[in-house]
Amino acid sequence: MAMVDKKPACGVALVGCGTVGGEVARMLVNERGALTERSGVDLELRHIVDVDFTRARALGLPETCFTKDLERALKDAEVQVVVELVGGTTVARQVMERAIQAGKLVVTANKALLAHHGNELFALARKNRVAIAFEASCGGGIPVIRALYNGLIANRIDAVFGIVNGTCNYILSAMTEQGTSYQAALAQAQAKGLAEADPTLDVSGMDTAHKLAIMAAIAFGQKIDLAELPVQGIDRLDASDVAFGKELGYVIKLLAVARRQDQGLLMGVQPVFISRSHPLAWVSGPFNAVSVYGHATGHTMYYGRGAGGAPTASAVIADLVDAALGTAAVYFRELKLWPDLAVRKLPLKEARRRFYIRITAKDEPGVLAQLAAILAKQRISISSVLQKEVPEAAENAAASGVPVVITTHEAEESAMRRAVEQIDALDVILAKSVCIGIMDEQEE
Amino acid sequence: MAMVDKKPACGVALVGCGTVGGEVARMLVNERGALTERSGVDLELRHIVDVDFTRARALGLPETCFTKDLERALKDAEVQVVVELVGGTTVARQVMERAIQAGKLVVTANKALLAHHGNELFALARKNRVAIAFEASCGGGIPVIRALYNGLIANRIDAVFGIVNGTCNYILSAMTEQGTSYQAALAQAQAKGLAEADPTLDVSGMDTAHKLAIMAAIAFGQKIDLAELPVQGIDRLDASDVAFGKELGYVIKLLAVARRQDQGLLMGVQPVFISRSHPLAWVSGPFNAVSVYGHATGHTMYYGRGAGGAPTASAVIADLVDAALGTAAVYFRELKLWPDLAVRKLPLKEARRRFYIRITAKDEPGVLAQLAAILAKQRISISSVLQKEVPEAAENAAASGVPVVITTHEAEESAMRRAVEQIDALDVILAKSVCIGIMDEQEE
Numbered sequence: 001m002a003m004v005d006k007k008p009a010c011g012v013a014l015v016g017c018g019t020v021g022g023e024v025a026r027m028l029v030n031e032r033g034a035l036t037e038r039s040g041v042d043l044e045l046r047h048i049v050d051v052d053f054t055r056a057r058a059l060g061l062p063e064t065c066f067t068k069d070l071e072r073a074l075k076d077a078e079v080q081v082v083v084e085l086v087g088g089t090t091v092a093r094q095v096m097e098r099a100i101q102a103g104k105l106v107v108t109a110n111k112a113l114l115a116h117h118g119n120e121l122f123a124l125a126r127k128n129r130v131a132i133a134f135e136a137s138c139g140g141g142i143p144v145i146r147a148l149y150n151g152l153i154a155n156r157i158d159a160v161f162g163i164v165n166g167t168c169n170y171i172l173s174a175m176t177e178q179g180t181s182y183q184a185a186l187a188q189a190q191a192k193g194l195a196e197a198d199p200t201l202d203v204s205g206m207d208t209a210h211k212l213a214i215m216a217a218i219a220f221g222q223k224i225d226l227a228e229l230p231v232q233g234i235d236r237l238d239a240s241d242v243a244f245g246k247e248l249g250y251v252i253k254l255l256a257v258a259r260r261q262d263q264g265l266l267m268g269v270q271p272v273f274i275s276r277s278h279p280l281a282w283v284s285g286p287f288n289a290v291s292v293y294g295h296a297t298g299h300t301m302y303y304g305r306g307a308g309g310a311p312t313a314s315a316v317i318a319d320l321v322d323a324a325l326g327t328a329a330v331y332f333r334e335l336k337l338w339p340d341l342a343v344r345k346l347p348l349k350e351a352r353r354r355f356y357i358r359i360t361a362k363d364e365p366g367v368l369a370q371l372a373a374i375l376a377k378q379r380i381s382i383s384s385v386l387q388k389e390v391p392e393a394a395e396n397a398a399a400s401g402v403p404v405v406i407t408t409h410e411a412e413e414s415a416m417r418r419a420v421e422q423i424d425a426l427d428v429i430l431a432k433s434v435c436i437g438i439m440d441e442q443e444e
Numbered sequence: 445m446a447m448v449d450k451k452p453a454c455g456v457a458l459v460g461c462g463t464v465g466g467e468v469a470r471m472l473v474n475e476r477g478a479l480t481e482r483s484g485v486d487l488e489l490r491h492i493v494d495v496d497f498t499r500a501r502a503l504g505l506p507e508t509c510f511t512k513d514l515e516r517a518l519k520d521a522e523v524q525v526v527v528e529l530v531g532g533t534t535v536a537r538q539v540m541e542r543a544i545q546a547g548k549l550v551v552t553a554n555k556a557l558l559a560h561h562g563n564e565l566f567a568l569a570r571k572n573r574v575a576i577a578f579e580a581s582c583g584g585g586i587p588v589i590r591a592l593y594n595g596l597i598a599n600r601i602d603a604v605f606g607i608v609n610g611t612c613n614y615i616l617s618a619m620t621e622q623g624t625s626y627q628a629a630l631a632q633a634q635a636k637g638l639a640e641a642d643p644t645l646d647v648s649g650m651d652t653a654h655k656l657a658i659m660a661a662i663a664f665g666q667k668i669d670l671a672e673l674p675v676q677g678i679d680r681l682d683a684s685d686v687a688f689g690k691e692l693g694y695v696i697k698l699l700a701v702a703r704r705q706d707q708g709l710l711m712g713v714q715p716v717f718i719s720r721s722h723p724l725a726w727v728s729g730p731f732n733a734v735s736v737y738g739h740a741t742g743h744t745m746y747y748g749r750g751a752g753g754a755p756t757a758s759a760v761i762a763d764l765v766d767a768a769l770g771t772a773a774v775y776f777r778e779l780k781l782w783p784d785l786a787v788r789k790l791p792l793k794e795a796r797r798r799f800y801i802r803i804t805a806k807d808e809p810g811v812l813a814q815l816a817a818i819l820a821k822q823r824i825s826i827s828s829v830l831q832k833e834v835p836e837a838a839e840n841a842a843a844s845g846v847p848v849v850i851t852t853h854e855a856e857e858s859a860m861r862r863a864v865e866q867i868d869a870l871d872v873i874l875a876k877s878v879c880i881g882i883m884d885e886q887e888e
Contacts, residue, residue, distance in 0.1 A: 027598065027740065038665060039597050040778040135595070141741030143595025150594075151579070151587025153483050154471065154761035221482060279747060282726045296471065296758035297585030300748035303723060304741055314740035317598035325778055327771045334484040334769055 009044035010324035011078035015095050016085035017050045023309035024316045025061050041324035047073035074102040081323045084108040100128050107319040109136035115210035115226050122340035131332030133319035138211040141311025142304040144290045148218045155294025157219040159259040159442045164211040166286035166306045167195045167202040168254040173284045175242045204233040205269040212256035217339040232270035244405045245273045251281040264349035272437040298444040351413045354438035360401040360431035367428050378419040380411040401430035453488035454768035455522035459539050460529035461494045467753035468760045469505050485768035491517035518546040525767045528552040544572050551763040553580035559654035559670050566784035575776030577763035582655040585755025586748040588734045592662045599738025601663040603703040603886045608655040610730035610750045611639045611646040612678050612698040617728045619686045649677040649713040656700035661783040676714040688849045689717045695725040708793035716881040742888040795857045798882035804845040804875035811872050822863040824855040845874035
């Protein structure tokens with residue numbers, strides 16, 4: 001019976017044999033039997049397409065699979081799925097388009113490509129009656145994309161909050177837990193291989209924005225225009241703000257936020273303070289986590305390693321199994337969440353949130369009254385004030401000003417911006433004020 | 445095009461209209477359009493089978509659907525899926541068997557039934573070429589069953605640790621955070637509607653064991669014999685142990701544990717100490733969370749509301765959507781994780797773990813030497829000792845003995861049991877010793 005039932009293998013072509021690609025290939029080759037024992041499908045790696053096979057050789061992958069010729073792999077009728085792990089948005093885009101046009105289902109981990117060109121690529125796949133699967137594009141080994149399109153399908157999603165960049169989270173954890181400066185924490189991350197030599201894509205918040213665009217598109221079933229998203233990185237954070245926030249009961253996190261608000265969406269990426277009691281505040285070091293609030297489930301959270309060869313390969317292979325089972329094609333064809341199908345688009349709304357402001361003022365009477373008057377005029381109500389006595393000895397500190405930390409109740413971002421501008425124009429202010437949003441617990 | 449594409453509705457019969465059933469029915473009726481807009485499938489609630497329609501009427505559900513006759517619902521050829529939300533293991537079992545024999549796919553939240561009779565029911569479903577879907581049986585609204593059979597399919601699962609009973613977690617959180625006694629915390633939970641009038645199923649650990657049996661069966665692809673699982677509840681926990689553990693950096697949790705160990709499995713349910721730095725330690729109040737360790741992903745965790753009408757209904761409806769899409773049938777037919785297909789069974793292995801022991805001894809010289817000698821004879825090595833000075837004034841305390849708290853390095857459960865027996869037989873021991881396992885971070 002089992003013999004009669006045996007299905008033919010599902011042929012796979014892998015394009016790009018780097019950290020993730022190498023691990024996908026290694027698992028497909030070395031763990032083929034075990035994977036079939038669990039999944040019932042037989043994934044056969046038929047081609048490894050790359051320009052350089054140093055890594056592939058080091059991993060002992062079968063030389064017979066190596067080819068520099070994508071078209072050769074695409075012409076192989078036994079190949080049903082192409083795994084695009086090239087990275088970037090130029091060659092990768094061509095690879096994906098060619099694979100789709102050749103009638104192959106595409107599995108990818110490429111967040112930048114999907115965030116920039118996902119809508120067109122999804123439409124192209126639909127036109128060619130194939131599918132794109134992309135679990136590995138967000139959250140590494142955490143099956144959060146599946147949660148959004150499958151596990152939580154009964155829900156109107158009200159909010160997605162994500163810590164989806166391990167490099168940033170490692171740096172912020174070090175700043176919070178050890179009180180190190182941004183520069184020192186970055187150097188630490190680089191020494192541990194957790195940050196690139198050029199860390200711009202990560203620390204600028206752009207990588208987080210790519211993932212937010214992908215997750216929000218499915219969560220809210222609409223096109224997301226990456227260019228519209230406000231994105232702020234962690235590279236200008238001051239250790240003193242991290243410390244003041246800690247004193248007030250907050251932890252700083254680079255958060256991807258997409259939240260229903262009135263008849264629109266609040267979306268963006270920025271470092272924000274979250275309460276120490278929120279589960280996302282516990283996520284430390286290189287780990288990732290995504291909180292998803294559904295109207296029926298309330299708060300759910302998905303936690304794990306957001307990067308690295310093996311965790312990301314796990315997500316790629318989950319998509320390959322769904323490709324071989326035919327379920328990936330069904331979800332792509334039938335569900336209405338994919339952004340190329342979006343008929344409506346919720347407008348972006350201005351954030352209403354609480355704020356933390358650190359003001360550097362002369363240590364003289366009447367300062368607080370002036371600050372309070374400006375905030376009152378913008379209808380921003382003060383929640384707490386933290387101003388410490390300057391020790392008599394610390395004359396230097398007095399010369400460079402004393403920090404006044406104010407937290408506010410909910411206010412509009414634009415009102416807050418106006419208030420900060422007016423505050424910074426005062427004679428008693430000695431340095432540019434720092435303003436950081438406070439993300440309160442999502443109401444359920 | 446969209447019109448031509450329109451698929452016929454998928455007919456649903458719901459059996460059992462209680463807390464979860466009522467919410468499933470309400471969502472299917474009131475949110476039918478929104479659900480179709482997201483999922484592309486149209487779920488039509490055709491029958492609500494129950495013996496009492498008080499709740500169904502209170503929810504304003506359509507009277508035309510009400511019937512006391514299961515067979516009538518099963519005879520309806522338009523019904524493709526039966527949702528079994530009766531609970532218990534007698535009537536529910538008959539309902540499920542009849543539905544399967546009538547060729548219907550079954551969606552259930554019934555953990556007790558699956559834990560006791562899952563293997564036979566799965567086999568019966570396979571014989572009748574239908575499927576059983578049971579996301580709602582574990583972890584309420586958290587899509588953890590899907591993570592095990594789908595999102596993590598590329599992984600050999602090495603361990604599953606779960607906090608899967610909200611009642612117990614609420615009680616333990618109250619004992620830990622407020623230092624209340626077990627009885628006071630239970631009364632608090634009952635007052636808040638978080639514990640039943642008869643809380644036995646929850647506090648005995650049995651409900652947790654049901655969920656463990658279900659999760660472990662899929663995680664390790666094998667039959668689990670519920671009767672073999674060691675199960676210990678929280679009802680005999682002493683507040684002083686919770687407090688001592690806290691002092692040592694631990695949090696007490698009722699943990700479902702299934703872990704590969706040598707060539708077997710360590711499995712069981714018991715209150716254990718886990719390090720304050722483990723993500724499961726953060727899970728507070730009625731929330732649930734399951735940590736799954738895969739060989740490729742490492743640690744992943746799934747967090748959310750483990751009970752309640754709406755969260756559980758979310759899981760039921762996710763299964764209904766997969767039933768309507770045909771994907772539920774594919775997973776059930778093709779994957780090899782279901783326990784009725786198991787060809788191997790890993791033997792249960794004795795736990796090797798660290799232990800916390802609280803000994804109540806006379807306050808006299810030489811006690812610690814006697815304890816240490818007994819432990820040494822059993823080859824159990826001491827990790828730390830916590831013994832506080834008894835204040836001069838506290839003569840009563842001295843009369844009833846002083847607590848000596850010892851933590852050990854890894855030891856076998858049987859050796860530990862022998863050591864505790866010998867310790868309790870000493871003249872200097874004034875009360876039965878308390879022994880609690882310490883669950884260290886899973887190695888990755």
